Amino acid sequence: MSGALNLLVGLAMGLNLLALGSSRLPSIIRAAAFQGMILGVLPLLLGHGFHWAAVLVAAGTMAVKGFVIPVLLQRALRAANIDREVEPLIGFIPSLLIGAGATIGAVALAGALPLRPEHAGSLLVPGAFATLVSGFLLLMGRTKAISQVCGYLLLENGIYLFGMLLIRATPLIVEAGILLDLTVAVFVIGIIVDRIQREFDTLDTRKLTSLHE
Amino acid sequence: MTTALAIVLRLAVWLLLAPLVPGIINKVKAWVAGRRGPPVLQLYYDLGKLWRKGVVLSTAVSPGHIAGPAVAWVAILGAALLLPLGPGGAALSFRGDALLFIYLLAVARFCTACAALDTGSAFEGMGAAREVSYAVLAEAAVITALLTLGVQTGSVSLAQMLAPSAGAGAALLAAGLFTVLLAENCRVPFDDPNTHLELTMIHEVMVLDHSGPPLAVILHGASLKLLLFAVLLVEAVLPIGELPPVAAAGAMVGAICGVAVGVGLVESLLARLAFRGVPLLLTTAFLLCLFALLAAWKGSQEEAGKARRAAVPAAATSGSREASTPTSATAVRELLRLGQPRAGASKRQCISPVAVACACPKPFARLARQVRLDRIALDVSDGPRLLIGVAHVGVPVIFRPEPAPPLQNFVRLMGRELFPRLNDLAHRNLVHLQQDMNVVGHDDPCAQPVALTMKEAQRVFHHSGHRFLTQVARAPALVEVGFKLQTSLPVDFDLEKMHPFAAEFGGKTINKPERDELREPRLVAVRQITALVPATKARLGVFVRNRRRPLALARDEVAQTGIVWRLRETPSGAVAHGAIEARGGQGCKLLEAEWRAAVPAAETSPKQVGQTSAATAASALPATATIPSAPGVGTLLRLGQPRTAAWKGAGA
Numbered sequence: 001m002s003g004a005l006n007l008l009v010g011l012a013m014g015l016n017l018l019a020l021g022s023s024r025l026p027s028i029i030r031a032a033a034f035q036g037m038i039l040g041v042l043p044l045l046l047g048h049g050f051h052w053a054a055v056l057v058a059a060g061t062m063a064v065k066g067f068v069i070p071v072l073l074q075r076a077l078r079a080a081n082i083d084r085e086v087e088p089l090i091g092f093i094p095s096l097l098i099g100a101g102a103t104i105g106a107v108a109l110a111g112a113l114p115l116r117p118e119h120a121g122s123l124l125v126p127g128a129f130a131t132l133v134s135g136f137l138l139l140m141g142r143t144k145a146i147s148q149v150c151g152y153l154l155l156e157n158g159i160y161l162f163g164m165l166l167i168r169a170t171p172l173i174v175e176a177g178i179l180l181d182l183t184v185a186v187f188v189i190g191i192i193v194d195r196i197q198r199e200f201d202t203l204d205t206r207k208l209t210s211l212h213e
Numbered sequence: 214m215t216t217a218l219a220i221v222l223r224l225a226v227w228l229l230l231a232p233l234v235p236g237i238i239n240k241v242k243a244w245v246a247g248r249r250g251p252p253v254l255q256l257y258y259d260l261g262k263l264w265r266k267g268v269v270l271s272t273a274v275s276p277g278h279i280a281g282p283a284v285a286w287v288a289i290l291g292a293a294l295l296l297p298l299g300p301g302g303a304a305l306s307f308r309g310d311a312l313l314f315i316y317l318l319a320v321a322r323f324c325t326a327c328a329a330l331d332t333g334s335a336f337e338g339m340g341a342a343r344e345v346s347y348a349v350l351a352e353a354a355v356i357t358a359l360l361t362l363g364v365q366t367g368s369v370s371l372a373q374m375l376a377p378s379a380g381a382g383a384a385l386l387a388a389g390l391f392t393v394l395l396a397e398n399c400r401v402p403f404d405d406p407n408t409h410l411e412l413t414m415i416h417e418v419m420v421l422d423h424s425g426p427p428l429a430v431i432l433h434g435a436s437l438k439l440l441l442f443a444v445l446l447v448e449a450v451l452p453i454g455e456l457p458p459v460a461a462a463g464a465m466v467g468a469i470c471g472v473a474v475g476v477g478l479v480e481s482l483l484a485r486l487a488f489r490g491v492p493l494l495l496t497t498a499f500l501l502c503l504f505a506l507l508a509a510w511k512g513s514q515e516e517a518g519k520a521r522r523a524a525v526p527a528a529a530t531s532g533s534r535e536a537s538t539p540t541s542a543t544a545v546r547e548l549l550r551l552g553q554p555r556a557g558a559s560k561r562q563c564i565s566p567v568a569v570a571c572a573c574p575k576p577f578a579r580l581a582r583q584v585r586l587d588r589i590a591l592d593v594s595d596g597p598r599l600l601i602g603v604a605h606v607g608v609p610v611i612f613r614p615e616p617a618p619p620l621q622n623f624v625r626l627m628g629r630e631l632f633p634r635l636n637d638l639a640h641r642n643l644v645h646l647q648q649d650m651n652v653v654g655h656d657d658p659c660a661q662p663v664a665l666t667m668k669e670a671q672r673v674f675h676h677s678g679h680r681f682l683t684q685v686a687r688a689p690a691l692v693e694v695g696f697k698l699q700t701s702l703p704v705d706f707d708l709e710k711m712h713p714f715a716a717e718f719g720g721k722t723i724n725k726p727e728r729d730e731l732r733e734p735r736l737v738a739v740r741q742i743t744a745l746v747p748a749t750k751a752r753l754g755v756f757v758r759n760r761r762r763p764l765a766l767a768r769d770e771v772a773q774t775g776i777v778w779r780l781r782e783t784p785s786g787a788v789a790h791g792a793i794e795a796r797g798g799q800g801c802k803l804l805e806a807e808w809r810a811a812v813p814a815a816e817t818s819p820k821q822v823g824q825t826s827a828a829t830a831a832s833a834l835p836a837t838a839t840i841p842s843a844p845g846v847g848t849l850l851r852l853g854q855p856r857t858a859a860w861k862g863a864g865a
Contacts, residue, residue: 010508017500021493093496100500104507111514121515 002122005045009127009161012038013103016134019154020099021092025084025146028138029073032153035131036065039157042164053172061160064179069153069186076190077146080197087204090141102133124164131158143204145193149186156182220294223304227293231437232256234473241477256436263429271422273333281328282427285321286434292317293441297372297448299465300458306372311359314371315352318397321434322348329419340418347403347415350495351396357502358390362449365509375445376454381512382505387450389501391475394442396495398435401480403491443472 012035019031040062043054077084088095106129115125131154138151160178200207236253243250252258270278295310295317297303303310326341361382362374379386396403399416408414420431447453447468453461486494 014504021497092493096493096496096500100503103504107507107511 005042006123008038008041008045009123012157012161013123013127013130016103016131016154017096017099019150020095020134020137023086023092025077025082025086025144026074028086028147028150029070029077032150032157033066033070035157036069036153037062039160039164040065042161043167046164046167054167057172057175060176060179064183065153065157068183072183072186072190073146073149076193079190080194082144082146082193082197086147087143088141089143090137095137095141098137099130099134102137103130106130106133119165124161128158128161128164131155131161134158143206145189145196145205148205149189149193152185152189153182220304223294223298223301224290226298226301227290227437227440228433231440232260232433234439234443234469235436237470237473238477238480241474242481245478245481256432260429260433263424263432264426266425268425268427271332274331274422278328278331278422279427281324281331282423282430282434285324285328286430286437288317288321288324289434289437289441292321293437295371296441296444297375297454298444299448299453300456300461303372306370309369311363311369311371311374315356315359318355318438319348319352321438325419325431328423332422334422337419337421340415343415344399344419347396347491347495350492350499351393354389354393354495354499354502355397357499357506358386358393358449361386361502361506361509364506364513367513375448376452378452378455379449379505380509382508383450385501385508386505387446389498389505390442390446390449391472392494392498392501394439394446394472395476395479396491396498397442398439400476402483402486402494405485439476440469443469446472 015031015035015038019028019035022028022031040058040060043058043061046054090098103126106126107123109129110125113125119125135151135153135155135158138154139148140151142148142151156178163175196205196208233253233256235256236251239255240250240253268279292314294304295306295314297306322344326345329337329341359374362379363369365380366374366377368374395401399406404415404417406417408417416435420428423431444465447465451464451468453465456464
């Protein structure tokens with residue numbers, strides 16, 4: 001069971017790098033969505049029996065992160081008629097290397113942390129750190145609003161992964177609230193993307209630097 | 214003689230079989246394209262034809278132009294001889310031959326590039342530049358892959374590194390090495406071996422000016438390199454060394470053919486990458502190998518951890534058994550054997566492992582501090598001459614450190630407390646209130662009960678009550694130094710622990726007995742250190758409380774003196790310890806009576822202990838609970854304090 005868990009978290013860590021290294025927007029969206037679906041399976045693997053709350057959380061997460069949010073993003077992409085190219089501020093190879101360094105650093109950091117014995121062997125904590133850093137990199141290093149949304153999704157995935165440590169203590173309502181927030185946020189960003197596109201004819205967030213009436 | 218024969222045999226295998234691999238690849242490509250294709254042995258015919266031809270040399274070249282391919286060929290052949298051939302083993306094998314392997318490949322590349330540059334043609338110079346710039350990334354990947362195997366097997370000899378399977382990261386390693394194979398042999402996503410015209414070609418452009426036998430050597434060397442990387446890939450991934458010889462040979466031949474077919478399929482189905490995309494792919498290969506290395510490293514670390522966990526409990530039980538029956542005589546003997554404090558400090562490093570790793574979480578910083586935790590060296594330079602560092606295993610007293618601070622700062626760095634010199638300690642008065650130091654004066658070491666009192670800090674939802682813990686311990690020495698660290702990075706995600714009284718609002722009891730406290734992540738094991746000081750020094754002022762005169766303690770009174778605690782404010786503002794409490798003989802006897810009363814109760818159930826001790830505590834020491842602690846065993850019992858709300862719940 002721990003092996004399957006570690007495999008899935010490792011896959012999610014690989015998807016971080018895929019998102020950092022890919023040069024097309026749809027593939028970043030797909031990577032974030034796939035990662036969300038992988039993370040959705042985790043509550044079922046974490047043990048504590050086959051509980052209906054865990055199943056509900058898993059199903060909800062997979063549905064929202066795997067289908068609803070990517071569809072929203074794809075629609076925004078289509079509606080705004082954006083180029084599919086990612087314009088990086090930090091190049092692909094540097095971001096890949098930083099991401100890999102962050103992953104290794106996360107593993108080392110998790111080794112140094114005084115974790116509970118049942119969490120010490122798992123990749124949950126390093127995976128969470130690595131995903132957080134990758135999300136931040138994607139947020140900082142890409143100019144297009146859609147790729148920044150994907151960075152935000154990755155960030156949320158990292159926090160979700162961290163929340164797996166608390167799976168027993170977190171009530172279902174919190175999970176549901178987070179998912180709802182996420183969906184609404186992506187929905188709103190989809191609208192904003194459309195507005196930016198109409199206003200500036202581009203999605204480059206570098207132009208959004210000053211406030212006007 | 215047999216060695217020479219073995220080398221010659223393996224040379225023949227490498228030399229004769231190498232040109233077969235490009236033939237298989239070409240056959241696969243032709244099959245995918247629906248052609249009949251050249252025969253599998255085509256490269257043999259080409260080599261024979263080229264060998265018979267003459268050499269056409271440019272007037273601009275130096276002899277290095279001919280020597281380059283020859284040296285490269287020999288270097289590749291040498292690298293090939295280092296690789297084990299499945300069950301046959303390597304022709305040459307020694308410790309560290311993995312390094313030689315990498316360097317031989319680099320020498321081959323250097324010679325090919327040099328020979329290309331030697332022609333003076335800009336075209337070939339460009340090819341050499343590209344070859345070398347790709348090699349920077351590909352070489353990093355190869356080195357990482359070999360490092361992975363080295364970490365996996367703990368060896369630097371290729372024969373041992375390649376024998377078992379690559380373990381956890383085998384798939385990653387296979388993908389990385391396959392990409393490197395394509396890049397190093399100038400195969401399709403990186404280069405097109407069939408083209409001789411495009412400006413983006415790499416390897417073929419370097420050999421444009423070679424002809425005749427040098428070209429044959431180059432072609433043969435290229436096929437040798439392809440076979441070499443295929444063998445490396447296959448042996449790294451498959452557990453060739455663990456199979457029976459026939460199966461291993463079959464598996465190897467089959468897997469190499471599979472690699473060749475894979476290369477052919479890749480060449481047929483993929484287009485060559487854009488020039489800018491190549492570094493990205495090579496970086497990906499490097500990262501794949503890097504993550505395989507990470508997986509191998511994690512795996513070896515876990516194994517080491519398992520071994521350590523298996524070893525430590527044994528040491529811990531033996532240590533506690535020693536500690537449970539310490540006599541003052543043995544302690545003193547050990548003290549004398551260990552000699553001077555400063556010299557002894559280093560010697561004592563190797564006395565006994567104390568069960569720290571399994572009893573408490575690792576300190577945040579690093580192993581060095583963890584080591585220091587259980588072997589505290591008394592730094593006493595000037596001052597009392599009799600003072601010797603503690604040698605006996607002591608009573609491992611586990612203090613309950615400060616509880617987890619409020620939520621907003623639950624992560625913070627480990628605090629450090631300097632160990633005061635005992636000379637200062639002897640003359641300490643009220644000005645020095647910042648140290649947590651428990652001192653018992655005595656000039657006649659024997660087993661005696663020592664009471665430790667501690668007051669728990671406040672917690673969330675717990676503003677009014679204080680909790681006192683009293684621990685009865687046996688210490689055969691004179692000075693007890695309580696050593697307290699701040700909680701080391703208390704990352705505790707157990708909400709019940711962070712809000713211990715949250716259940717009060719739900720009307721449930723909070724007085725749950727807690728067992729196995731040592732596994733709590735925010736507990737820090739604290740070693741108790743005892744040392745000998747002259748009784749005269751001890752009388753000088755250690756036991757000053759408030760403005761009372763120094764106690765002139767008689768011989769028998771000293772044994773019954775209580776523990777001195779001093780108030781101390783922690784950075785977070787919580788009170789860490791109780792007030793100074795020097796008890797006379799009466800208090801100590803009372804404590805002992807409590808202890809005797811509590812011990813049988815402790816054997817029945819923790820809840821009863823709480824009640825008993827609270828009952829006695831309520832009569833004798835308000836807000837104090839007595840903790841019986843079996844000497845030498847590092848257990849910590851936490852008992853309920855007489856808090857009305859709590860006891861209501863317990864009673865109900």
